[in-house]
Amino acid sequence: MNIGSYKIDGFASLAPMAGAADRAFREICRSFGAAMVTGELASAKGISRMDKKSQLLLQVSPAERPMSVQLFGCEPEVMAQSAQIAMQYEPDFLDINMGCPAPKVTAGGGGSSLMKDPALCGEIVRAVCEVSKVPVTVKIRKGWDENTVTAVEVAGICEKNGAAAIAIHGRTREQMYSGQADWDIIKQVKRTVSIPVIGNGDITTAEKAGRMLEYTGCDMVMVGRGALGNPWIFSEIGALLGHGAVLPPPSIEEKMLLLRRQAALTCEYKGEYTAMREIRKHITWYIKGMRGAAALRGLAGTVKTMDELDLLIKQVLLSQIKGE
Ligand SMILES: Cc1cc2nc3c(=O)[nH]c(=O)nc-3n(C[C@H](O)[C@H](O)[C@H](O)COP(=O)(O)O)c2cc1C
DSSP states (O other): OEETTEEOOSSEEEOOOTTTSOHHHHHHHHHTTOSOEEOOOEEHHHHHTTOHHHHHTTOOOGGGOSEEEEEEOSOHHHHHHHHHHHHTTOOSEEEEEEOOOOHHHHTTTOGGGGGGOHHHHHHHHHHHHHHOSSOEEEEEEEESSTTOOOHHHHHHHHHHTTOSEEEEEEEETTTTTOSOOOHHHHHHHHHHOSSOEEEESOOOSHHHHHHHHHHHOOSEEEESGGGTTOTHHHHHHHHHHHHSOOOOOOOHHHHHHHHHHHHHHHHHHHOHHHHHHHHHHHHHHHTTTSTTHHHHHHHHTTOOSHHHHHHHHHHHHHHHHHTO
């Protein structure tokens, strides 16, 4: 599939996930075969004000490429200004967030709130495309609520104004992350536009990825929560859809090794203090479904150093052997 003139190989990309899919996790997902990754949403206003924290979110490491940097906001001029600043970080793509349901984003008129104003969506895409040196993509939702299902209209307007691809999450803002994603809306968007469409929502197995591609006709799928604690999903999707192979699930030892690798990378990028606080939720994702996971989750919440993580990993491995 091509996004603009950029060729993307693979069937599945990693969804942007603020507070979860950081540089360490994105690099790991790329190493497991994610076709591309998207950064955590960055405030256009913050970037334009030269706010350090917002600008940090624009950084792209070589191991992440191809990577898209995601901007949110609702003022075309501010979005364009932030896009211009983002260019200095040399992303492979710029992505515009029209799907975030968080009140602190929608209250300011950004994220999924834009799904209520298709004309403004068009203005934003045009303004960003005018200054961007890389293809501009847009991530949308089904709509604001069941009475405001605007995905097809918004996708068409985005395409007309220069978007190079559309990612669509098949839920309304009202649904947040609950219920089931509507794959029919993905199918409708795919039928409407001629730029690539990336389908998103509820891909938790390789088999589901295949089903979404087949059912909706979309060009690629995007995996969010299904990749947390489970970057193997990308190699499983590649094996199944590439040559019909079903890979064996990762062993507990493999899971613990990868958790450790992710923690070490996070320490390298953020320092041990911050890294260990942020890795706690990843521990719970890596141990999900294991014997004694509830008790281990309690322990995960207290980990403060790599040494403590190593102890916890030992305990996980022992408890599985002993059958505790
Ligand atoms: C913790 C978390 C953070 C997220 N942050 C973002 C974000 O920064 N930008 C964005 O466009 N979507 C964000 N999303 C939405 C996901 O990209 C994705 O659309 C959604 O999780 C549905 O896909 P899934 O069913 O595969 O998880 C976030 C989702 C989660 C769970």
